[in-house]
Amino acid sequence: MDRYDLVVLGGGSAGLTGARLAARFGARVLLAERGRLGGDCLWTGCVPSKALLHAAAQVQAAREAGDLGLVSASGPVDLAKAMARVKAAIRQIEPHDSAEALATDAVEVARGEAHFTGPRTLRVGAREVGFRYALIATGGSPALPPIPGLAEARPLTSDTVWDLTELPGRLVVLGGGPIGCELGQAFARLGAKVTIVEAMDRLLPRAEPRAAAVLAERLATEGVEVLIGVKAERVDHDALYTNVGVLSYDRLLVTTGRRANIEGLGLNAAGVRTDERGGLQVDARLRTSNRRIYAAGDVSGSSAFTHLAGVQAATAVSAMLLGVRRRIDEHAVPSVTFTDPEVAQVGVTEQEAHARHGPVRVRDLEHERVDRAVADGRTEGFTRLVLGRRGRIVGATVVAPRAGETIAHLAAAVRHGWSASQYAATIHPYPTYADGPWNAALAEAADRLAAPGTGRVVRFLLGARRRWNR
């Protein structure tokens, strides 16, 4: 039986990062993949959704060009052409995640469904191999809620929506989380009549409520019907029955959440326990109940982001192979919903901060005060800094075009516990959307200068300098 230092189950964002890092350390690594290398992010997640959103943004710009005197574009697009752009983006990235590229990095790839046959053995295809350590990185899949008639209606999910070649006339999107909002806006801009149905009292329930409100307003302006606090009761004959009425559709897209891919992994044989919710039981260092098996990425039950999946995998591999014990600071993981405007967030929201840090303050800056937003005619957004003890930035939200680029520096602030004054000390380029957080932090720092204690010192210095340098 072949023996490996590390076997990795799943070749998505987590598995690819973990396998490559281990091979770079000099370990003998086997990566098992049952489907397509690259995982959700490349084939059905980040890459196709961002490519479709880009196509949709171009269409939207064309529609709005009438304001500038051009004959404005109208009507639906040829979805097959938009999807061809999506496929082109995937094709461009795919070679980096291929078995050939991995072979160059000294990672061996085994094709097939992997499952544990014992605490230190695994079968993939016809091969049984032994391992010193294993990384479970099998990701997640769309989950359908138990609504009568829903499964039988065979709705679209984020796995299958990419196969559409004709734009649906009426698209009902069930679930107003990040996937529902991104895809809902994209299809609406491409020309579909979109209705988003969300069970909670707002879109993006994990975001600052005000961010969700700005997004909902923008979607409504673009013709998306947003139904919040609505209960879906059953699906029958191309119609979704809800407590507020019947929504007839041409296609139904379900984006109500995902579940971890742990079925058929042979967890019992490996001595890997699951928790009461049926997910993998992992500790803060991502170790399962078998001390030689770790988990990373969506399967671990943490927030589903590619950037987090990669960091988790690298952390787990360093712990397994080198004994480096590190925890990931989950509070400083930025999240971005790539709608227009983008909703970017890091750390805690105001509500969460109250619960966790006690009294906190927020410093808001309206984007009417951000010159780049004014120049772009996009002042609907805002920046919010959540300030904890000693003025430390414990959370931030930016709602704006390109907010995803702006949030990275704020992630550093939350990660390192910077105060608003420390954040403000870095010069930001003008005019950018990053002026939002910078000006918010500068305003906070200026207020501190005027506060009773510091203010007295400042006034003393001013007075003294006046007297000495008449």
Ligand SMILES: Cc1cc2nc3c(=O)[nH]c(=O)nc-3n(C[C@H](O)[C@H](O)[C@H](O)COP(=O)(O)OP(=O)(O)OC[C@H]3O[C@@H](n4cnc5c(N)ncnc54)[C@H](O)[C@@H]3O)c2cc1C
């Ligand atoms: C529509 C959509 C948009 C998204 N947009 C973003 C975004 O903009 N930014 C962001 O950060 N995140 C985004 N995400 C989330 C992101 O795609 C995931 O967090 C990321 O792909 C998780 O990587 P992973 O390695 O954990 O899992 P995956 O990428 O799902 O990889 C798991 C791999 O394991 C394989 N596998 C499963 N079981 C087995 C087995 N038994 N044996 C062998 N192989 C197996 C699967 O085939 C798969 O290739 C999006 C997700 C979706 C669905």
Ligand SMILES: NC(=O)c1ccc[n+]([C@@H]2O[C@H](COP(=O)([O-])OP(=O)(O)OC[C@H]3O[C@@H](n4cnc5c(N)ncnc54)[C@H](O)[C@@H]3O)[C@@H](O)[C@H]2O)c1
């Ligand atoms: N830009 C990004 O980084 C990005 C983009 C897409 C997805 N993701 C990640 O993928 C994961 C899955 O995303 P998602 O949007 O599918 O899931 P989600 O759990 O984030 O959102 C699902 C939404 O559906 C709603 N919902 C659940 N059941 C419902 C019902 N019966 N009727 C109506 N609404 C219902 C929920 O209240 C929630 O708002 C998330 O963790 C997300 O972070 C990230």
